[in-house]
Amino acid sequence: MSQPPINALAQRLRHELPTLALFDDAANREVYAYDNSKRRGVPDLVALAESHAEVEIIVRHCHELAVPLIARGRGSNTTGASIAASGGLVLSLERMQRILHIVPGDRYAQVEAGVLNGDLNQTLQQHGLCWAPDPTSAPYSSIGGNLACNAGGPRTVKYGAARDNLLALRGVDGRGRGFRCGAAVSKLSTGFDLARLLVGSEGTLAVITEATLLLTPLAEAKRGMRALFDSVESAASAVARIMAQPVRPCALEFMDSAALGLVRSRGVDLPVGAAALLLIEVDGRAVELADQCQAIQKAADGAGLIEFQIASDDTALAGLWAARRALSPALRELAPTKVNEDVVVPVSRLPDLVRSVVDFGRQAGITVVCFGHAGNGNLHVNLMFDGADPRQAEAAEHCLNQVFDRVIELGGMLSGEHGIGLAKRDFMQRALDPVTLDLMRRIKAEFDPKGILNPGKLLPPAIA
Structure with a gap:
């Protein structure tokens, strides 16, 4: 046998x-x-x-x-x-942690897939450089994982996500064949862009083993601001105004009233009546920051603005970011079950999405907490409920379906940075047309003819 x-x-x-x-x-x-x-x-x-x-x-x-x-x-x-x-x-790949090359003059680093995002950036500081993607998980997430999911973070709004900061990859296809794609150059027009294709493929096409990353010079200075509004709709409208003017912030984060409640519980003083907050950051040459802040403040000023403050120093700015990064784990205080979706829509449609999500949560009778990378239209919608209660579980599922339908209706997509995995796989047929899905399956079959690489993830089964 x-x-x-x-x-x-x-x-x-x-x-x-x-x-x-x-x-x-x-x-x-x-x-x-x-x-x-x-x-x-x-x-x-x-x-x-x-x-x-x-x-x-x-x-x-x-x-x-x-x-x-x-x-x-x-x-x-x-x-x-x-x-x-x-x-x-x-x-x-956690043991593949070598930083192979750092070439400051050409602004690139070549690393193995298991190098941690935070460790790489700590090493790059001595060269006055960084790798721009900064997901909340940066201290403990690997470069390979960042690329597999096209991770981003708050500063994606100015510096781009993982795909935008990649030059080349080394990988292994589903047959076990090693290959390289891309090059350590700033311009490239030599065949298909396989490196960028692999970013966001969640390990379904190849195993990424090495990456050549585009580096960004560290900014000379940065300045943080917070803007408080009387409603989530007015804050979302301000996001659209800020992103429509010439000064591009390096971060533009949104928090709704439920998120502000969690921030208050961690000792951050916020005025009564504030129902939404924008956390904004600009960077660049120190002499330019005052003008940048003035431009942002002018754009934020509008209906519903309660207060606009510029952080007095780096300590105050760090406090604001600490509160933002503590939000996701703090959600467990509200309910035992969390469904966290990172939907994305055009920035101009963000007010429509926020308004709809608030309505859906109210209709379902469950707590919905929204925060995220508003400058990209990337909203983290958190449905908080008791999964052991069949009625709440059913209401949450219905609410999630409404959210996804509304996102697609607004010209958006299911994920901005977390990826699809198992959680959103079965919604892909709503987001993508049949021909697009067929092309993706054919690409998968070429890279991985026996379908061994991360089976059952990302792409829904083909309908016979």
């Missing part, structure tokens, strides 16, 4: 890669059964690769034996994209 594929895989890997960290015990498999979505999928085997060459060998054997392979970094994603939903092998 032939061996089960997973046993044969373990035997092959132990023979060909005797130093590979390979685990099949229950404890280690459980460690890699979760990501930040709180979903669970226990792998049959866990491998911790330490080089591109090892990844090629691992993927090749998975392809030959048709064993599902789920590549992951630190599991900080929120959509279930890095769990082994159907078993198989979890391939962790």
Whole structure:
């Protein structure tokens, strides 16, 4: 009788890669059964690769034996994209942490996929440079994971997301073939842009092992502002006005009244009557910041503005950002179950989206908390409810469907930076037309003919 594929895989890997960290015990498999979505999928085997060459060998054997392979970094994603939903092998790249090259003159760094975003930026500071994407998870999320989900963060509004700050990639396709795409140059018109195609593909097309990243000079100075409004609609309208004028903020964050309640509970003093807040930051040459702040204030001034303040110093600015970054974990204080969606619409339609979301939550009788990267039209809609209560669970599901339908109606998309994973896979047929989905499936089949790479994620099953 032939061996089960997973046993044969373990035997092959132990023979060909005797130093590979390979685990099949229950404890280690459980460690890699979760990501930040709180979903669970226990792998049959866990491998911790330490080089591109090892990844090629691992993927090749998975392809030959048709064993599902789920590549992951630190599991900080929120959509279930890095769990082994159907078993198989979890391939962790967390040990691939080398910063291979930093070339300040050409403003690029070449790194392995397991390098942490925060560690890279700490190293780059001595060169006066940074890698611009700054997700909240930056201290513990990997570059490979940032690229797999096209992570962004507050400063995406000025500096772009992961895809916009990438020059080249090294990866391994679903057959186990290593390849390079892109180049460490600022202009490129040489065939298909495979590097940017792989960004946001959530490990379904290839395993990213190395990346050449475009670096940004650190700003000489920065200045923070906060604008408080009497309604979420007036704040959302101010966002559209701010983004329509020439001065582009480097961050423009939105918080609704429920989010402000959590901020107040953490000791931030806010005036009575404030129902929404914009946290705004500009950067650049120190002599230019006063004029930038004046332009932002002029754009923010309008119906519903209660107060506009410019942070007095870096300490005050840091306090505002600390409150913003504490919002997501603080939501657990409101209800035991959270559904967090990072929908995105054109900035001019943000007031319509905010107004609709407020109405949907009121109709459903559940708490809805909204905050996020308003300068990109990227709103984090958090549905807070008791999942153990069937009525609340049903109301939340109906509310979520309404939110997605409204987002698409407004010309938006299901995700701005978190990705699709398992959480939003079944909504993809609403967002994309059948021909587009078919083309995506065909691209997937070319990169990964046996469908072993992160199966069941991102793309919904084709309808027969």
